[in-house]
Amino acid sequence: MPPRPNGPRLSMKESMKQLDKKTLFRLLSYMKPYRLHLVFVFICIAVSAFASVMSSLFLKSLIDDYISPLLLESNPNFSGLLYALLQMAVIYVIGAFSTLFYNRTMAVVSQGTLKKIRDEMFEHMQTLPIKFFDTHTHGDIMSFYTNDTDTLRQMISQSIPQTLSSIFTVVSVFCSMLTLSIWLTLFLIAFLFVMFKIVGKVTAKSGSYFVRQQQSLGNVNGYIEEMINGQKVIKVFCHEDKTKVEFDKRNDDLFTNASEANKFANILGPIMNALGYFLYVLIAVLGGGLALAGVPNLTLTGMGIMTLGGIASFLQLSRSFVMPISQVTQQISSIIMAMAGASRIFSLLDAESEKDEGYVTLVNAEKKNGVLTETDKHTGLWAWKHPHKDGTVTYTELTGHVELEDVDFGYTPEKTVLHDITLYAEPGQKVAFVGATGAGKTTITNLINRFYDISDGKIRYDGINITKIKKPDLRRSLGVVLQDVNLFTGTVMENIRYGKLDATDEECIAAAKLANADGFIRMLPQGYDTVLSGDGSGLSQGQRQLISIARAAVADPPVMILDEATSSIDTRTEAIVQSGMDALMKGRTVFVIAHRLSTVQNSDVIMVLDHGHIIERGSHRDLIAQKGTYYRLYTGAFELE
């Protein structure tokens, strides 16, 4: 869709309308697979509406065509009436079944549509760049799946059929009215116009309060979330009372806005009712006046005189006309909310996916006579498959050679946090980053796996610019153990297997043994089958870390990134983990970020970072000999004792 010219001609209100229309059509496009269902629903609603209109028309004919003539007969014969009633009974039964059918079909349509939207949201979310998750709160994203989807459910399963049914009723009643009197119908239209103006005023008012209500609700919910998350800190600082006061302030604010918003929404119903009665009286007076004055009556069937019976019928019909309209207005607030929800959901769906222009892929390879060839078998040997413009394909063995050349990076264009980073990691080398917090250590690792893209310079992996490598393949070749451990609901075994989905139980256990996690896992109530929930909340920080190391181990990647991985395991456990890790690191390129210099001493290269610059590099011995920052850092901890 081409971008709309955003000229000043469009007023705020108009552009809102435009936006809503677009949102509505987009929402409807999700129902496309249910076209046939919808056609069926359409027909059923029409039949059902027809039956209810017939019902109100029947009352007129009951009196005019049956009861009044029968009254005049001395020997009343009810067989005609019986026949008419039976006829109506058939129509009624058909009507009721149509109602059943459309309700049941709508259940399929609405739930199916919601499922489609839900699945698409989640699927799209998986493609979003890390930046999206770093810049949106989890609460905000969660509400796409909860509140916003819920408003859509309301609208699709209730508001839409209600509105459709009302439209059918209104149209058929309108046609019937035209056959009675065009003058009165015109009057009714004029009145409706006034009615809509009033309704528009009230809804606009309530709409603005609803917006405020949503704002205060967000405000209160945000506060709740933050405070409950920090509840233990609140306890430790005895800050309960102050938190309560602040909470009450926001809560009262929400109360004010919520009661205003709901007040207007609640008043709408009675207003519509009252207007309906006003209309009734006006038509009675006007119609009566016209009839008594003998004004010629124009109907669809031709000119005639205004009969009193006709006016009575018209009055009845006017009730059937106003009722569905007022029912639709009751739906307005839920439609407004749903549209707001839909546009939020679409904003998620429109968030730009991670771009992947890579074309170099990772394939299983085998070496025949010193030449790399692609194979389907899992050989343990991997190669980068590099198709060239001239149609030829070359294979490069995956060794884990990583090089950064003059890399600049900033999370925002205005602020560069890494400057001129150049470094080489030969296959199997261990590169450690040290430096004060905030020096940019974690940032570097975000760049190698392309969670963020660099602003300048080059990163090469086995000599290939990483922008040419397909992201999934690049990431598959990199193992990561992060500072914040995240486990998933499921058994311990499943969590380890997350690293390699087709790993056998034995492979998982072997990985756990390597990470030194096997011991404590066996102590758990159900061993490897113990179900972890709530991010492994039953485990200690260290135990969770051990599982995440096992998870990385089972993936068996040529390059590992350990981001402060060992900092919350106690030194005793760490020593044992370290020996496991050393075994795991063998033959792999490893990037380590750690605070304890003891864990980086055996690195091949240590990079000392300061304010985004590498200020020193070399082995532990070299750096100690240099007596620079590293030396001060290293000895600093001890000299104060």
Added chain:
Amino acid sequence: MVKKLMESIREQKKNSILAMVTISGEVVFEVIIPLLMANLIDYGIDMGDMGYIVKMGIVLLLSALGQLFCGAISGKFAAIASSGFARNLRHDMFYKVQNYSFSNIDKFSTASIVTRLTTDVTNLQNTYQMIIRMAVRSPLMAIFSLVAAFGIDTKLSLIFLAIIPVLVLGLYFIMTRTHPIFERVFRTYDKLNSVVQENLHGIRVVKSFVREDYENKKFTAISENIYKDFKKAEQQLAWNAPLMQLCMYAAVLLLSWFGARTIVACGGDAATGLSTGELLSLLSYATQILMSLMGLSMIFVMLTMSRTSGERVVELLNETPDITTPENAVKSVPDGSIDFEHVQFSYRHGTEGKPVLSDINLHIPAGATVGVIGGTGSSKSSFVQLIPRLYDVDLGAVKVGGIDVRKYDLDTLRGDVAMVLQKNVLFSGTIKDNLRWGDENATDEEIRHACQLAQADDFIQTFPKGYDTYIEQGGTNVSGGQKQRLCIARALLKKPKILILDDSTSAVDTRTDALIRGAFAKEIPNTTKIIIAQRIASVQGADMILVLDDGKIVSCGTHNELMQTSPIYREVYESQTKGDPDNATAS
């Protein structure tokens, strides 16, 4: 459950009752108006009596105004009452949670407390509004209409008595069948939410392992379950409307048939039998009666849907805080000495399972610096959390200043025992706002001084806005080490008698760590300091170092003593200084 929830109505009782009373007024007008309309037709239009039309029209208009007035007023009261109920409920829950102890908080997950306070309350608010409006309106409407109908013709009104039970039974049948499905759907919804939540938290893991498709499958499977169950439930509910229509149509047909016969039999004389106008009124009452029964059934659906919310809210409200200030509480802490006497502790009191801490006996004199070292799961954190009485012991006693912590006023105790938690949190607000948590009256100089001790002043000065720098929710715009130092400064501002650092410098580099400890020794010598650490260097200079293993103090002494007596300590020490023999001898 209902009783507990009703406690939160409080001052909204008046508004709620007013809403119900005024809505009854609306109902009365709504029952009268069809009669007036029938009269307008019967005697005005049909007779061609313009005067009557105008007269009746005015009465009708007045009634309409009356209905508008009652309806609007009732709508207003209902809006205020339901919003007020929600406010009170949120207030009660939030206050309750504020009184929770750590073990209460542990019992509910953070996410679940938040959902209860947000989504569940909104559900209950809607239900409450529905109840005070519909629950009065519908039965009243049914009763008034029924009375009016009986007033017109007793015999014909018996038709209603035949049809109402059919409708009620039918609705009951539908409800009992849909209820369990709805309950299941809501449980599945929880599962869906937890998948999304875990995915959000672990998005870096998902992306690193390229598990997007795997996650999609997991999500789609649950999404499919919701689709199936919800579809099934809605399809069951779909019987509601046609059932209602069938009953109504049956009533119309029966009324028409018997009504016509009655009218014809009596010659349309209202005095002896039934007039046509009266028949029309009966028919419109039929609609009103059945519609209101339908409304009642919708209330049941709402109640079904919000029952789970109600249960979840009440569960939170009924949780009794297990740590409270005792009567005649001690209001001041004499000094910073700490005693553990035969302490045994477990997180789930009374239930079987190994205690987390057992037989801890210890005296820490005021002003001492105590280091705590121990492996993962050795209960270091549990040990220190007993001091500010964040948890209660199972057996034995913990004493601060020689007095059992259970005898203190909680605010007094925790005001003098400052603790920097392992999992710490900063709140949205400026750095100053955050630091003032420690002491809300702290001057700028005091704040600066505390930050200097915690080695936070330097980096704060580098921020363009210095101490007025805004901290984002969760402290995402400061690094882990900066956050830890801010948290220490915040604790220092309390000017506590006891300061506990639970692995609070793990993300701070070694040099800064040493500077912090140096500042403590110089500036707050009289404060008892308990430092849990992984690095031996962090505790090496302490007056006393405790080595915890498996919930027991296995060794206790100074660095030099422990190097001699504790193999665990020596092992840890050597592992941390290996590869640098010069240093090992230097200390």
